[in-house]
Amino acid sequence: MIGWYVHHQGMGHAHRADSIARALDEPVTVLSSRPRPAGHAAAVWFRLPMDVAPGSDAADPSAGGVVHWAPRDTPGLTARMAAIADWVARTRPSVMVVDVSVEVALFVRLMGVPVVVMAMPGDRDDRPHTLAYDAADAIIAPWSRTVYDPSWLSARAATTTWVGSISRFDGRVRPDPGPRARPTVAVLGGAGGGAVTVGDVARWQDADPRFDYRAVGAVGGPWTADVWPVLTSSAVVVTHAGQNAVADVAAAARPAVIVPQSRPFAEQSRTAAALSGHRVAAVRDEWPAPGTIADAVDDALAVGSSRWADLRTAGAAGRAADVIAGVAA
Structure with missing residues (x-):
């Protein structure tokens, strides 16, 4: 045993x-x-x-x-x-x-x-x-x-x-996303201090109508048991820098905006700095204001998703x- x-x-x-x-x-x-x-x-x-x-x-x-x-x-x-x-x-x-x-x-x-x-x-x-x-x-x-x-x-x-x-999603088949009127930005919330709220996501939606902003696990929003279809069908993912969130985005290989949260021993800050230094994802020190969310998403699209493979999920x-x-x- x-x-x-x-x-x-x-x-x-x-x-x-x-x-x-x-x-x-x-x-x-x-x-x-x-x-x-x-x-x-x-x-x-x-x-x-x-x-x-x-x-x-x-x-x-x-x-x-x-x-x-x-x-x-x-x-x-x-x-x-x-x-x-x-x-x-x-x-x-x-x-x-x-x-x-x-x-x-x-x-x-x-x-x-x-x-x-x-x-x-x-x-x-x-x-x-x-x-x-x-x-x-x-x-x-x-x-x-x-x-x-x-x-x-x-x-x-x-x-x-x-x-x-x-990642719990390693090796999982990607579902067919089906037709969508607009590309999606998935926003992964997280437990603990500093988590993004559904109000933040709503304000981003108002500021950047190019995308459908979808909150997954954000404070005040519904619980999503299976985020894999959401991740794989998204144009960009906005998430904190927790290990499992990063690994799941890596498995999905989607462009991402990473926002490290305050944690003991600078856990998320060091993770985000490594991702930024290796040009894996766009990184912001805090959740973007409505007026800057479009720039953050554009930065993620410019970085792309090709270097997620370096995380070896x-x-x-x-x-x-x-x-x-x-x-x-």
Whole structure:
């Protein structure tokens, strides 16, 4: 059995586990505080307690700067670690994939289990990340080294495999978009601070009637379960710089405007800078004002879509599975 820790924030970690699990021969048990998504490939989904501190009081959460989140006197954290320890002792997994938690990676490794850590973009040279990456048996970087090669990860090249950007849509057939009166600009929203709203999209539509602007997951708008037909039929995609959003646009190979959001460790900012520097997509520091959205879309069309192939989405999940299987063996 392969164990897989999935962080509860957002859907990206769960999507990535699903894509890679489908390429593995050994069954996967996911350990996570989030509910199991419908149709996930994990053989077992083991729900963990939330590790939040009571109220707003988190006493010494970094344990003196050694880790990111280990506050004292937090029953949820104690219960979570006890549940992980019990599962490891009962199941004896061949390997534990951690996406992502410094604390879980170190904890499981101290129990004698081989660990594969999923790297994250951004400035990850702080003390806790250094501990986790140095303790890992293998590191998977879910992006292309050609496009993004941070120095803190290059220093661990002996244990790192850059597999390419992992998209749940890799290999999926492109549907026939059918006739449209006007080309579409798809706007992918995102959870967290700074997300684009349906009001923003409506104002862009008023300012640039050349296109039909379609909000997908924007704040205040309807939920779209399957964005693949929307992506593949769009003339341009406007999106944040989250890893899964970028990988999905890469799989669809559409011209894009990338707008990085404020995230810990400058995760999205570093991703966007790499895409801009490699001329993969047009990048803006903030969501365009109505008067500038047409220029942003035109910039995306000028950049085009040919360099999305450099992100190596084709086969990325399979390459990640090979790394995990190698450690498990």
